[in-house]
Amino acid sequence: MFQYIKSKEFLRTIISIIVIVLLLIFGLMKWLNYHTKHDKKIEVPNLDKLTLDKTEKVLQKINLNFIVIDSASFNPKYPPKSVIEQNPVAGDFVKENRKIYLTLNPSGYRKITIPNVLDQTKRQVVIQLKSVGFRIGKERFIPDLGKDVVRGLEINNKEIMPGNKLPKNTIIDLVLGDGLEERKRDTLKVVIKDTIQ
Numbered sequence: 001m002f003q004y005i006k007s008k009e010f011l012r013t014i015i016s017i018i019v020i021v022l023l024l025i026f027g028l029m030k031w032l033n034y035h036t037k038h039d040k041k042i043e044v045p046n047l048d049k050l051t052l053d054k055t056e057k058v059l060q061k062i063n064l065n066f067i068v069i070d071s072a073s074f075n076p077k078y079p080p081k082s083v084i085e086q087n088p089v090a091g092d093f094v095k096e097n098r099k100i101y102l103t104l105n106p107s108g109y110r111k112i113t114i115p116n117v118l119d120q121t122k123r124q125v126v127i128q129l130k131s132v133g134f135r136i137g138k139e140r141f142i143p144d145l146g147k148d149v150v151r152g153l154e155i156n157n158k159e160i161m162p163g164n165k166l167p168k169n170t171i172i173d174l175v176l177g178d179g180l181e182e183r184k185r186d187t188l189k190v191v192i193k194d195t196i197q
Helices: 002-006 008-036 052-061 122-132 180-196
Strands: 065-071 083-087 099-104 111-113 135-142 150-155 158-160 165-167 171-177
Touching: 052 065, 052 099, 122 135, 122 171, 135 150
Parallel strands: 065 099, 135 171
Antiparallel strands: 083 099, 111 165, 150 158, 150 171
């Protein structure tokens, strides 16, 4: 046995085994690189403001997939249902068939219920409407005892009612009492009093 270990044949066998193992490792590494496409990386395109259809076409051309993970709050700077955010971001390098996670802009502002603000002062109503997400437009005065008391709500001269739902950021016009009716009545009392005297 000791003689065999010292022989040239044993040395050739050991060298052959080492060469075969190295070739197997090298071949396995090449196969893994090819199979996992380790060296092939794709640059993620900028999908900002693209619709879902356009996004799908762009990503299909370069063998990438996508998943819509969320719809954010409506952003008027972006088209409805367009990409607002993406992960990985544009310019990153990824492997083929990688999923790109997208956040889309909703189709519009979410709808909000109009609170019951009738018969309250203008100041109170403005605070309430702004706090829920509406904007205040024009003021129209009608003959009424209550000065600056809200008697109605309008959009483009059409009456709207508390309880209706409107998109956030809708401009609501206020219909206010002018307070002149009370002054007329006081003036009439003075005139009658002066006439009696």
